[in-house]
Amino acid sequence: MTKQLMSGNEAVARGAWEAGVAFASAYPGTPSTEILENVGTYKEIVAEWAPNEKVAMEAAIGASMGGVRSMAAMKHVGLNVAADPIFTFAYMGVSGGMVFVTADDPGMHSSQNEQDNRNYAPFIKIPMLEPSDSQEAKDMFRDAFDLSERFDTPVMFRMTTRVCHSKSLVEPGERYPFAAIPYVKNRAKFDDVPIAAKRNRLKMPERDRRLLALSNDCKYNRAEYSGSRKVGIVTSGVSYQYAKEVFGDAVSYLKLGLTNPLPIDLIREFRARVETMYVIEELDPYMENQIKAAGIDCIGKEKIPAIDELNPNIIRKALLGEEARGVQGDPKLVVPRPPALCAGCPHRGFFYEAAKRKDTVIVGDIGCYALSGNEPLNAKDLANCMGSAFSVGHGLSKAFALSGQDKTVVACMGDSTFFHTGINALEEVIYNDSHLICCVLDNRITGMTGHQENPGTGYTLKGEPATIMDVGTIVRALGLERVRTVNPLHLDEMKKALDWAYTEVREGPVVLITRWPCVLKRLSAEDRREFRMTPAQCTIDRKKCIGCKKCLSTGCPALSFDTCERKAAIDPMQCVGCTVCAQVCPQQAIVKGAKKA
Amino acid sequence: MKRPDTQSVILVGVGGQGTILASKVLTTGLIDAGYDVKMSEVHGMSQRGGSVTTQVRYGQKVWSPLIGQGEADVLVSFETMEAMRCLPFLKPGGKVIVNTYRMPPLPVLSGECEYPDGIVDELKKRADTLAIDAVKIASDLGMPRGMNVVLLGALISAIGVDGADWTQALRGCVKPKFFEDNLRCLEAGLNLAAAKA
Numbered sequence: 001m002t003k004q005l006m007s008g009n010e011a012v013a014r015g016a017w018e019a020g021v022a023f024a025s026a027y028p029g030t031p032s033t034e035i036l037e038n039v040g041t042y043k044e045i046v047a048e049w050a051p052n053e054k055v056a057m058e059a060a061i062g063a064s065m066g067g068v069r070s071m072a073a074m075k076h077v078g079l080n081v082a083a084d085p086i087f088t089f090a091y092m093g094v095s096g097g098m099v100f101v102t103a104d105d106p107g108m109h110s111s112q113n114e115q116d117n118r119n120y121a122p123f124i125k126i127p128m129l130e131p132s133d134s135q136e137a138k139d140m141f142r143d144a145f146d147l148s149e150r151f152d153t154p155v156m157f158r159m160t161t162r163v164c165h166s167k168s169l170v171e172p173g174e175r176y177p178f179a180a181i182p183y184v185k186n187r188a189k190f191d192d193v194p195i196a197a198k199r200n201r202l203k204m205p206e207r208d209r210r211l212l213a214l215s216n217d218c219k220y221n222r223a224e225y226s227g228s229r230k231v232g233i234v235t236s237g238v239s240y241q242y243a244k245e246v247f248g249d250a251v252s253y254l255k256l257g258l259t260n261p262l263p264i265d266l267i268r269e270f271r272a273r274v275e276t277m278y279v280i281e282e283l284d285p286y287m288e289n290q291i292k293a294a295g296i297d298c299i300g301k302e303k304i305p306a307i308d309e310l311n312p313n314i315i316r317k318a319l320l321g322e323e324a325r326g327v328q329g330d331p332k333l334v335v336p337r338p339p340a341l342c343a344g345c346p347h348r349g350f351f352y353e354a355a356k357r358k359d360t361v362i363v364g365d366i367g368c369y370a371l372s373g374n375e376p377l378n379a380k381d382l383a384n385c386m387g388s389a390f391s392v393g394h395g396l397s398k399a400f401a402l403s404g405q406d407k408t409v410v411a412c413m414g415d416s417t418f419f420h421t422g423i424n425a426l427e428e429v430i431y432n433d434s435h436l437i438c439c440v441l442d443n444r445i446t447g448m449t450g451h452q453e454n455p456g457t458g459y460t461l462k463g464e465p466a467t468i469m470d471v472g473t474i475v476r477a478l479g480l481e482r483v484r485t486v487n488p489l490h491l492d493e494m495k496k497a498l499d500w501a502y503t504e505v506r507e508g509p510v511v512l513i514t515r516w517p518c519v520l521k522r523l524s525a526e527d528r529r530e531f532r533m534t535p536a537q538c539t540i541d542r543k544k545c546i547g548c549k550k551c552l553s554t555g556c557p558a559l560s561f562d563t564c565e566r567k568a569a570i571d572p573m574q575c576v577g578c579t580v581c582a583q584v585c586p587q588q589a590i591v592k593g594a595k596k597a
Numbered sequence: 598m599k600r601p602d603t604q605s606v607i608l609v610g611v612g613g614q615g616t617i618l619a620s621k622v623l624t625t626g627l628i629d630a631g632y633d634v635k636m637s638e639v640h641g642m643s644q645r646g647g648s649v650t651t652q653v654r655y656g657q658k659v660w661s662p663l664i665g666q667g668e669a670d671v672l673v674s675f676e677t678m679e680a681m682r683c684l685p686f687l688k689p690g691g692k693v694i695v696n697t698y699r700m701p702p703l704p705v706l707s708g709e710c711e712y713p714d715g716i717v718d719e720l721k722k723r724a725d726t727l728a729i730d731a732v733k734i735a736s737d738l739g740m741p742r743g744m745n746v747v748l749l750g751a752l753i754s755a756i757g758v759d760g761a762d763w764t765q766a767l768r769g770c771v772k773p774k775f776f777e778d779n780l781r782c783l784e785a786g787l788n789l790a791a792a793k794a
Contacts, residue, residue: 005624005634109639133635133662166637166662169628238662245661313665326667326685327723333713334681337611337702339647376707552707560701561708 013038015141020178029075097145107309220257232274387421544589610675615745750786
């Protein structure tokens with residue numbers, strides 16, 4: 001087969017197929033999302049969206065116990081959610097090979113932190129592979145399953161944004177005909193009662209020793225002495241590509257792909273052959289600390305920053321003192337282009353009304369609605385991690401009650417986030433009875449990562465029909481009757497629902513569900529039955545417009561202000577006719593009517 | 598110590614403008630011509646409206662998928678102001694291809710600030726710049742959305758790749774029913790840059 005240009009994520013999916021993987025699960029999260037989307041295109045693999053990463057990991061563990069090759073994928077913060085089962089599975093070992101991907105996000109392109117998940121590998125005590133481009137991502141992922149079965153261990157596959165989302169050439173291979181291993185009851189291995197766990201724990205140092213021997217002698221850990229031996233560079237992942245970009249063949253490299261356990265003997269040998277040894281790694285001094293602890297002299301974070309995504313320019317500046325300068329222009333000719341909620345986004349109505357409330361703290365969560373903190377909506381006060389809005393809001397409202405601060409807490413999250421871990425948080429709120437307004441912003445899809453199905457949408461990753469779980473029914477099943485569903489595009493309705501919630505919350509927790517599909521969503525048959533919006537645009541009667549800019553306070557990117565004529569205008573290319581702007585106009589100057597072209 | 602044979606192209610625009618499709622045609626043609634190719638997408642948090650950058654590097658052997666400041670041989674901007682934002686990525690002596698199409702960002706839409714004037718003049722002052730009204734050219738050909746392919750044509754002409762079949766590359770990347778229209782846009786772009794050269 002000819003070489004194809006593939007992203008690292010596409011390459012991992014291909015590697016999974018070639019390895020004979022039969023089961024794959026994930027929760028979407030940038031930069032890992034496309035892994036499962038691509039795995040899903042292979043008909044031989046059962047590929048599923050799980051409600052969260054812990055569940056995805058557990059399903060993959062179960063599939064491995066059942067004797068097939070399995071995988072799970074997640075972004076870096078997802079591994080925090082999935083950490084519990086994997087620590088224990090590391091004690092048990094596998095039946096069918098099991099590999100999970102953690103896709104880190106140095107530089108926080110689309111994440112709330114930039115944790116270096118390499119630190120997890122020695123903590124969990126399992127082998128870790130780090131590819132540096134798409135070809136390696138495919139080959140290493142395929143080989144990781146052999147490693148998993150040979151050493152009876154789950155394998156951690158660590159990628160970063162630049163490996164996940166950059167494309168390079170890949171030579172595809174054939175699918176390995178993996179036959180399922182028949183299930184045999186084995187409590188000593190898989191039943192994690194203390195007596196079994198203690199025995200399994202004792203086996204692990206021996207596995208570590210065998211893995212270390214492999215690490216010191218494996219094709220993914222190799223020295224390149226083509227250049228001068230004055231400088232030697234120890235590196236892994238995409239940092240290898242950056243180092244090669246800067247130094248080419250002029251220096252020697254120790255390029256590491258299997259980075260837990262770290263091949264200390266190999267590093268020591270490399271050190272003896274070069275005059276000065278640098279460690280070039282992104283984020284934490286993960287390798288450097290272990291190298292220095294082994295008494296091997298090297299230069300690392302003294303020169304290379306430990307914060308933000310690395311690139312060739314940073315390395316060039318740090319090690320060669322060369323600073324690149326491109327063409328400079330007049331900075332006055334650039335204004336910021338901040339991201340915005342889309343024209344017609346159903347979250348806009350909710351935030352517009354919620355932000356007007358006095359003495360209110362709005363707790364946000366992880367999704368498109370994270371943008372609600374920006375001007376002009378200026379609604380969200382704070383947010384922590386996915387699924388945390390209700391539980392953080394719970395603590396906040398308890399603190400306000402304890403300290404006599406008269407504030408209402410409104411916590412909000414999306415439908416996918418509710419199914420992720422928000423549902424657990426709601427249990428906390430209801431059980432411990434805080435005076436909190438919990439809002440589920442149900443746009444009928446997982447919006448921010450690009451429209452993945454979830455337990456509420458009625459379809460699976462493969463596009464098969466699924467049971468639709470209804471948020472309101474779930475809330476009532478948890479025992480809470482103070483729940484109401486509202487169309488957030490109708491501001492009057494939204495306002496009344498909030499009035500109701502502000503009254504009811506004196507009695508205890510309240511759940512408000514705003515329900516309208518994401519404006520970019522391809523409507524399903526169920527959506528078309530439930531949601532009716534005539535495809536028309538809003539227009540502004542320029543005679544009536546007094547230039548008060550009230551409509552602009554909704555932050556819709558289809559609206560603009562003509563500073564010469566001092567009138568508002570609507571871009572017909574973007575407007576979907578949601579009418580939120582029309583509803584806030586004090587002059588009734590905005591009308592819906594013109595058919596969308 | 599940058600390998601002299603590696604060329605770097607940076608394509609920038611606003612989400613929804615078709616930069617990704619243009620990059621796909623570009624990389625397809627480059628791969629068919631026998632180059633090693635790496636491509637990196639840098640996109641922001643929102644589905645629509647944010648800046649989108651695609652970086653394409655090609656040569657005998659490409660290492661880094663990222664283009665640093667001062668390293669791009671060509672900068673193609675699908676939106677006028679985004680060219681200014683990305684200008685520091687252009688190496689001194691590099692080439693700019695800029696669409697004269699403006700998409701005002703939120704602070705401009707809300708009347709907080711004005712869309713800056715004189716961007717094309719400033720670009721011309723700083724670099725070898727080809728300014729194209731790609732929307733007009735594509736509209737005249739009956740396909741306003743084909744402006745991305747007009748700009749792609751201009752880019753291909755500027756980088757001068759030998760041995761690539763761009764018609765085939767385009768055919769592999771667009772739906773058959775849009776192929777003929779897109780091909781006219783591509784040819785218009787190719788001729789345009791050639792005429793100005």
